Amino acid sequence: MTLPKLxxxxxxxxxxxxxxxxxxxxxxxxxxxxxLTENTLKYGDYDSVTYQTMPGTQQFRSLGSGRNAATEKVVxxxxxxxxxxxxxxxxxxxxxxxxxxxxxxxEEPVIFVTPVQKLPSMHSTAFGNLGSYSTFAVHRPKDRxxxxxxxxxxxxxxxxx
Numbered sequence: 001m002t003l004p005k006l007x008x009x010x011x012x013x014x015x016x017x018x019x020x021x022x023x024x025x026x027x028x029x030x031x032x033x034x035x036l037t038e039n040t041l042k043y044g045d046y047d048s049v050t051y052q053t054m055p056g057t058q059q060f061r062s063l064g065s066g067r068n069a070a071t072e073k074v075v076x077x078x079x080x081x082x083x084x085x086x087x088x089x090x091x092x093x094x095x096x097x098x099x100x101x102x103x104x105x106x107e108e109p110v111i112f113v114t115p116v117q118k119l120p121s122m123h124s125t126a127f128g129n130l131g132s133y134s135t136f137a138v139h140r141p142k143d144r145x146x147x148x149x150x151x152x153x154x155x156x157x158x159x160x161x
Contacts, residue, residue, distance in 0.1 A: 011119040015116075019083060022058050035099060041086075050082060058076070
C-alpha cells in the first residue's frame with residue numbers, strides 16, 4: 001500500500017511503523033520500559049509516547065507445537081493493546097521488535113506492524129518553531145493564564161490546566 005502525500009503548512013508527515021502489541025495488563029509497563037531502552041518513542045516535542053487500551057479479553061488454545069502442552073479448552077486472559085510509532089529505520093524497528101519478544105511474557109506474542117504516517121504539528125521544535133498551532137485540543141481558559149504562560153506561549157494557549 002502506498003501512503004498518500006499529505007504535505008501541507010499545518011504538519012509534516014513522517015512515514016514509519018505503528019507497532020501494536022497485545023499484552024497482559026500486568027506486564028504492560030515492562031514492555032514499555034524495555035522498548036524505551038531501544039527507542040525514545042519521540043513524537044514532535046514529546047518522547048515516551050504510547051497508547052494503551054482498556055483491558056479486553058485475549059483468547060487462545062495451545063496446539064502443543066510450542067513449549068506449552070496442547071490444551072483442550074480455550075484460555076482467556078485479560079489483555080490490553082499497547083501501540084506506538086517507530087520512524088522508518090528498519091534496523092531500529094527490528095531491534096525494538098526483538099526487545100518486545102524478549103520482554104513479553106508469552107512464547108508467541110500477538111504483534112501487528114502497520115505502515116503509517118505520523119503528523120506532528122509544524123510548531124514542534126523538531127521542525128523549528130514554524131507556526132503558532134498547538135498539537136493538543138485541551139487549553140487553559142485565557143483568564144487562568146499566568147505571566148509565565150503569556151511569555152512562553154505568546155500566540156497560543158497552554159495545554160496545561
